[in-house]
Amino acid sequence: MAFKAIMSMPTDRRIERHQLPCFLQVFNRYTGEPIGYLGNVCEEGLMLISQLPLLVKAEFELQLKLPLSDGAQQLIDLTGRCLWCHEETTPGYYDSGFNLLESSPGYPQLVAALQHYFSFHPLEASA
Numbered sequence: 001m002a003f004k005a006i007m008s009m010p011t012d013r014r015i016e017r018h019q020l021p022c023f024l025q026v027f028n029r030y031t032g033e034p035i036g037y038l039g040n041v042c043e044e045g046l047m048l049i050s051q052l053p054l055l056v057k058a059e060f061e062l063q064l065k066l067p068l069s070d071g072a073q074q075l076i077d078l079t080g081r082c083l084w085c086h087e088e089t090t091p092g093y094y095d096s097g098f099n100l101l102e103s104s105p106g107y108p109q110l111v112a113a114l115q116h117y118f119s120f121h122p123l124e125a126s127a
């Protein structure tokens with residue numbers, strides 16, 4: 001009987017699934033060279049995913065290049081101090097946590113947009 005109860009449960013998705021079309025790359029602000037990818041963000045900091053370990057306690061000049069709908073890019077400059085770095089469970093990748101010392105005015109809007117995009121909002125559905 002338990003099997004019948006499971007089979008009769010609704011299967012409609014109530015939470016919209018978000019797929020990332022790409023990763024947001026992080027660059028060295030002065031050289032333009034890629035450093036890694038944005039792992040997560042908050043107003044005070046971020047996590048960077050890279051293929052090389054980063055020096056803890058060092059300051060980094062970072063830049064995000066956000067694609068705009070007209071094909072241009074919005075540049076967000078950040079100065080951050082690396083607080084920690086450790087290898088991921090996936091060999092060859094490292095996670096590094098940054099405390100932001102300075103950020104461009106567009107950074108808080110990016111954080112808010114990403115938090116909204118990845119939050120769970122129920123879909124409008126008829127029950």
